[in-house]
Amino acid sequence: MIDPSPDGLDELLHDARTGDEAFGRLLDRYVNYLTLLARVEIGRRLQGKLDPADLVQDVFLEAHRHFPAFRGTTEPEFAAWLRQILSGVLGNTLRRYFGTQARDPRLEQDLRAGIDRSSCMLAERLAAPGTSPSEAASRREQAVLFADALGRLPADYREVIVLRHLEALPFAAVAERMGRSVDSVEKLWLRALARLRVEVGGGP
Numbered sequence: 001m002i003d004p005s006p007d008g009l010d011e012l013l014h015d016a017r018t019g020d021e022a023f024g025r026l027l028d029r030y031v032n033y034l035t036l037l038a039r040v041e042i043g044r045r046l047q048g049k050l051d052p053a054d055l056v057q058d059v060f061l062e063a064h065r066h067f068p069a070f071r072g073t074t075e076p077e078f079a080a081w082l083r084q085i086l087s088g089v090l091g092n093t094l095r096r097y098f099g100t101q102a103r104d105p106r107l108e109q110d111l112r113a114g115i116d117r118s119s120c121m122l123a124e125r126l127a128a129p130g131t132s133p134s135e136a137a138s139r140r141e142q143a144v145l146f147a148d149a150l151g152r153l154p155a156d157y158r159e160v161i162v163l164r165h166l167e168a169l170p171f172a173a174v175a176e177r178m179g180r181s182v183d184s185v186e187k188l189w190l191r192a193l194a195r196l197r198v199e200v201g202g203g204p
Contacts, residue, residue, distance in 0.1 A: 013026060013073065013074070013075065017067075023064065023067065026078075030144065033119075033148070034056045035056050035147075036052075036118075036122070036150060036162070037083065037115050037118050038052035038056060038090065039052040039162065040114075040166045041115060042055075043167055055093060058093075059086050059089050063081075063082060075144075083119060087111040087115050091107055091111055094107065122143040122146050145200070146200065149196055149199040150199075153195055153196060157192035157196070159178060160185060160188050160189045161189070161192050
């Protein structure tokens with residue numbers, strides 16, 4: 001199983017309080033993670049009509065603006081804080097997209113719950129069998145590393161895993177979204193999972 005606490009990250013979080021360069025390097029650790037979470041929510045609500053990368057840039061701007069108020073000291077706390085910012089950015093973006101001016105607390109709660117759920121599912125559904133309790137307690141940190149592993153996959157491999165595991169679509173719906181036959185999608189999915197296991201160090 002992948003190490004949920006990469007060497008130096010807690011130190012980088014500490015150093016980020018004293019300079020923008022360290023803060024930028026810290027945020028770089030979460031680009032794939034936040035992009036994936038944003039992409040899943042956009043896929044569920046808007047069928048991919050917004051660019052997740054644009055949302056992540058907005059998250060980083062908000063994070064930079066409010067970082068002095070962040071009181072956490074660990075990676076799980078920082079990841080949770082970024083997810084909270086992402087839910088707020090998504091809520092604002094959806095209001096603009098649909099022309100709604102008033103805030104909707106239910107929408108924001110739903111977005112936050114959906115983002116947290118996707119983060120947990122990323123590790124739970126893709127983790128190797130036999131995950132130990134200590135590993136299970138660190139699923140959200142592992143989810144950051146799984147997102148990085150997914151980012152190293154070919155685009156079609158990444159897409160089939162996201163649609164099947166994170167959006168929880170049946171193979172028929174995945175095939176329709178990807179413009180492929182069900183049989184080809186099932187084969188693609190198996191190859192993608194095998195490649196992902198190699199990427200996270202689990203062997204073929």
